[in-house]
């Protein structure tokens with residue numbers, strides 16, 4: 001899909017980042033030249049979505065380290081360690097952030113005895129390869145999803161797991177976008193996804209741009225459209241899948257999964273294996289980001305909650321693996337996921 005806007009792009013002397021907080025009204029890019037601005041961009045969801053966060057963090061390390069190439073090797077590697085640790089504090093839930101930073105750390109260790117210039121080139125190549133992996137993973141996820149989703153189906157999705165959350169086609173949206181190119185057409189209901197409205201602002205924008213039939217509904221309408229028999233399948237993204245198949249995704253996903261179970265509607269999680277964290281045993285062990293009350297009390301500048309009233313704003317919830325029909329990854333489909341089945345796909349050569 002050549003016309004697709006890249007959310008994060010390496011430009012050699014800066015990182016070009018689409019500021020997703022301004023969509024759908026404004027398409028505006030940031031030129032990021034240091035780790036601090038990349039940290040802010042990730043924290044503020046200018047760049048967001050598990051794979052895109054990992055790609056952004058990788059490039060954030062690479063662009064920051066350009067400033068330190070002329071320093072001593074000791075200083076260069078001290079700065080590299082500090083930069084990686086700093087970017088790791090931007091958001092806690094999406095495991096791709098840590099997966100990407102670990103790749104950068106490994107490269108730094110591998111080239112510790114080389115010149116700073118050689119190490120810098122290797123860091124930039126590692127970050128570029130992270131992007132290439134995530135791009136290819138999205139295409140594979142789309143291909144695998146299209147073995148389950150048939151032309152003419154009506155799908156429901158939550159939040160945004162499209163090209164804006166990854167590098168290209170996305171994960172949950174990949175079958176819709178890839179399908180469109182192959183004349184396999186879906187009708188999509190997109191939950192607006194409070195409080196930051198990634199579904200209304202981003203999924204609707206992406207799918208509409210691609211000519212996919214999309215209808216925005218409020219989050220509390222998901223049950224009704226299922227009860228009306230409108231939905232053939234649910235497909236959503238993920239931010240971290242635990243070793244037993246429990247999946248963390250945007251807040252509200254658990255409710256959708258329970259509703260889908262009640263209505264006997266297949267519920268698919270789509271994500272690359274870089275989002276599966278074998279070091280996190282179950283969903284109870286996934287750190288859930290809590291975000292500022294203002295996202296709810298003054299969403300998009302309009303106060304809707306009285307001053308002084310308490311607010312709870314977890315950014316994610318966890319779908320237990322028992323509610324997941326299949327996890328669609330780039331390395332294969334994990335039907336009725338459990339610890340053994342997840343390990344089988346993750347460890348497959």
Ligand SMILES: CSC[C@H]1O[C@H](OP(=O)(O)O)[C@H](O)[C@@H]1O
Nearest residue numbers: 048049050159161165237249250
């Ligand atoms: C392809 S990962 C998409 C995933 O990330 C989103 O979270 P956020 O917008 O806070 O970065 C949401 O959970 C999506 O499903």
